Amino acid sequence: MSLAFLLTTLVVVATPGTGVVYTLAAGLSRGRRAGLVAALACTLGIVPHVLATVTGLAALLNASAAAFQTLKYAGVAYLLHMAVATLRDKRTIDVDQEAAPLSAGRVIVRGVLINLLNPKLTIFFFAFLPQFVDPARPRALPRMLALSGVFMLATFVVFAGYGILAASVRSHVVARPRVMTWLRRGFAGSFAALGAKLAVATR
Template sequence: MPFSSLSNPEFLITSLIVVASPGTGALVTLAAGLSGGARASIHAALGCTIGIVPHMLAAITGLAALLHASAVAFDAVKYVGVVYLLYMAWMSLKDSGPLAVDTDSPPRSAREVVANAALVNLLNPKLSIFFLAFLPQFIARDEPHPTPLMVELSLVFMAMTFAVFAVYGVFAAAMRDRVLTRPPVLRWMRRGFAAAFVGLGVKLALVQR
């Protein structure tokens, strides 16, 4: 009987736990929902999902194994990600940053939101390692056609990522009006997001292959 990820509860449950756990992508989607509303949050969720594609392709083609084996390559990607997270932390504190909710200013374009979210996931080397170490566990060693199964698993993981992040973002967007009417809440929210980005950057910097 052909393998189907949809009939594998262990894969679905594990993937849901991984996707739903707080991380950079979820944080970016929440920020988009709070700053730009539901539509912006959907764009951010889409961008985070698109950012998974290079990691999926790397895992399928074996580039992820090279990244895992090369300390220099891994550290290079890791520290670029750290720098970008610290940049996001700095921008979160600015009035014109990604958490800007000034109704007099033009909202960020859909392309900008998608590109920013995609870049966040693209610069996360642990995502490639995740694909390299996690997905193969659900493919039998004697499977004659492992690549199609890897693609199927990856697509299901991406669909779950988009759905969960979209829910996060839409929920955040529903709280947007309350934030707009409470400047002190907005200030503390910016500080909280900045601290979270710094924390994720420190966590990423400490990651080992």
């Protein structure tokens, strides 16, 4: 495993995106456990993209404009749904210490869908992994899977850090409803902006 792969992975993972926004929102609203579950969910959402890459489905997605557009707009629709839900439902970003926690299943489903419905992630793996794996060498597939595992581990560690960081400042905003209102609007705006960015994305 090369240093270039590790550095590139860390840069990609740490760059704020839909998963980071979701994990921050979960940690801030429901605490450390929810932040960690959200980090795990976003990591699990990478699995289908890895499988698509190693089985060649990413090549089809890259070649077929219709397939790419279909998945892309499904992702856009879901991000806009998240934006509207965050803006309208005050419980989505609610740091009330007495609030009942969301079920782990619900947090996981949302997090998986956020990454699953992002065709750019599949294209990223399709373009990214081959740079570090020579298909002509023996055991190329196990190496690709190993590198994907490292990428997923880095994703979980970094996202968990985001979730824990958000949870650590949770107590400082409990008594500030105005701050929470603006945070909710900020998260909603972030989901909407990321959806708009995905909408204009090309392969």
